[in-house]
Amino acid sequence: MNTKNYQSIILILILGTVTVSGCTYLTGTTATINKTSTGGNFENEWVKFQYPPELVILDQSNSTQCKLEIYNSSTPNIENMVGEVFYCKSNRTDLSCFTKRKSITIADKPGIKIEDGLQVCSYVFLNSEYTDVKTMIVNFDAQKYRDAYQKVADTVVVKKISS
Numbered sequence: 001m002n003t004k005n006y007q008s009i010i011l012i013l014i015l016g017t018v019t020v021s022g023c024t025y026l027t028g029t030t031a032t033i034n035k036t037s038t039g040g041n042f043e044n045e046w047v048k049f050q051y052p053p054e055l056v057i058l059d060q061s062n063s064t065q066c067k068l069e070i071y072n073s074s075t076p077n078i079e080n081m082v083g084e085v086f087y088c089k090s091n092r093t094d095l096s097c098f099t100k101r102k103s104i105t106i107a108d109k110p111g112i113k114i115e116d117g118l119q120v121c122s123y124v125f126l127n128s129e130y131t132d133v134k135t136m137i138v139n140f141d142a143q144k145y146r147d148a149y150q151k152v153a154d155t156v157v158v159k160k161i162s163s
Contacts, residue, residue, distance in 0.1 A: 035059040036074070044068075047085065047136070049156040052148050055082065064162060066136070070148070083140035083148060087126070087162060090135040095123055106138065107158045118142055120149045126161045134161055 035044075040053035046066035051057065058076050060067040069076065070083040095101070101112040104122060111124035120142040126134040136158065140149035 038074075042068070043159075046087065046160045047156055047158055049085075049152050051152050055148060066160075066162075070140075072145075082145040083138075083152070085136065085138050085152065085156075087134065087136055089132045090123060090125075092125065092130045092133055104153075106153050107136075107156045109136075109158065111135075115142055120146055122153060124158075126158065 035058075037057040037059060038053070038055075041050055042048060042057050042059075044059055044061050044066070045063075046061055047068075051070065054072070056071045056074050056076075058069045058071065060069065066085070066087040068085040069081060070085070071080040072082050073080040095112055098112070098114050100116055101114050104111050104113045104124075106122055106124045109124045109126060111122050113120065113122045115121070118141070119139060121137065121139040124136040124138065126136060136156075138149065138153055138156070140146065140152075142149070
């Protein structure tokens with residue numbers, strides 16, 4: 001199996017793990033305008049943070065949801081995707097079943113971090129509910145982009161939480 005196929009499989013597993021975690025989007029709307037960010041500082045109406053300047057952020061957020069994809073190239077395809085930051089709703093009880101979870105605080109909010117060697121993923125709880133919890137997901141390829149995850153996690157500021 002070549003490297004590109006292996007990377008594609010890893011990213012599909014990462015996205016699949018987030019999907020089966022019980023996370024659902026806050027709304028069914030889609031992004032209206034795709035904007036890219038380069039240079040190491042990102043800010044939109046939802047969040048702001050620093051990231052390694054060699055990465056590119058595709059902002060697919062809109063007025064009802066935060067959805068950011070992070071790439072190692074200006075070509076946004078699955079092979080180049082290294083991480084993502086987005087808001088969704090989750091269930092704290094469902095997330096408690098992960099055996100490799102660690103309690104964390106990001107942006108002064110409680111959450112859990114799950115790391116398995118392939119991915120590093122944090123669920124940051126934006127309110128105090130136990131079901132339908134407004135949650136920020138920070139998810140990265142752990143094999144090559146653990147430092148990028150850490151830079152984002154250490155500098156993220158939550159600016160807006162959807163209603």
